[in-house]
Amino acid sequence: MPAALVTGTFNPPHMGHVKLIKAAIQKRDHVVVVVLAQPHDRFSAELRAKALEQDCIAEGVAESAMTIVHGYESTPYDPSDPAVLKSNARVIEAHLRQTPTVDMLVTSETNGAQFAEMLGLHHFSYDPERAIVPVSSTQIREDLIGNWHLLGPGSRELLAIRAVFIGAESTGTTTTTLAVQQALIARGGDFVNTNWIREYGRDLTMRKKEQAEAMGLSEYAVPWTVTDFVEIAVVQQQLEDVAARTGGPVVCCDTDVFATLIWERRYLGVKASLPMPHHDQNRIYFVTQPDGVPFVQDKIRDSEELRYSMTREFEDELIATSRAWVSLDGTVESRVALALEAIDDAMAQAFSFHASA
Secondary structure (H helix, E strand, O other), X not given: OOEEEEEEOOOOOOHHHHHHHHHHHHHHOOEEEEEEEOOOOOOOHHHHHHHHHHHHHHOOOOHHHEEEEEEEOOOOOOOOOHHHHHHHHHHHHHHHOOOOOEEEEEEOOOOHHHHHHHHOOEEEEOOOOOOOOOOOHHHHHXXXXXXXXXXOHHHHHHHOEEEEEEOOOOOOHHHHHHHHHHHHHOOOHHHHHXXXXXXXXXXXXXXXXXXXXXXXXXXOOOOOOHHHHHHHHHHHHHHHHHHHHHOOOEEEEOOOHHHHHHHXXXXXXXXXXXXXXXXXXXXXXXXXXOOOOOOOOOOOOOOHHHHHHHHHHHHHHHHHOOOOEXXXXXXXXXXXXXXXXXXXXXXXXXXXXXXXX
């Protein structure tokens, strides 16, 4: 049996798209999804296609029931212009030469039947009143925060702001991260699901301490290895991604992979074993300064004398890798206030979309 076709810009993907794809599968068992973006859009077609696939799988759609392809076009968005529709149809037809055969177009658009006719396909109209999922991509782009709950896990992972707090030992990093999380939760709405990501490296440090005690050795007798830092980096990223998929518009991270690689240098004195992660435009760093913060020994900290040099190393590497960052000084209250202001600015920029279809 031929497959059904669903196409659009999915800018960004949302649960209405998932319902549309599920309806298409009910009609034809298999769906071909063509994701088209313009070159200057906020997110690439590839990233949208990946997020959409993850959203569908999370809602029980079998991966084998979907063929998702992505590409680019520069056709202006004007569904009332016949020339625009014809150009868009030609682009879609070209992509369909690489996919399973389709014989039906499934849409929620008012001009869906007309467009299906241009493609030579049957048409099935699904929820044109948007009653099942009462939102469109246009509405989501206009108020992403207010409609965050209508995004699937893949789209949340793609879009969420990662607020990463880094610093030397005992500079208030965890205290500040948790305080920012609580301030965001207090805003209500989808911010109540703001997640906090612990520092997995501390879990491993405690494990090494327990191993040393079990063998009757001194606290730092079990050496750190490259394998340890690979484990920390992998698990830290996994924790962060899960938090983004399940939480609100902001994820509060008490360190990340970038910081892990700096700590690897500190302990092993060698070049990091993993490549430095690429800069993420949805990621903002906050460096907690040691000035005025007393060093608190919690039985696993060992670098009081290195607080200032470690802080400078974080700053130097942030600059060298062109990462955006904010320096946090003063009281916890002043640090939180500045962090929230920077996060709000980051959301205003990151959640702004080009007004495509």
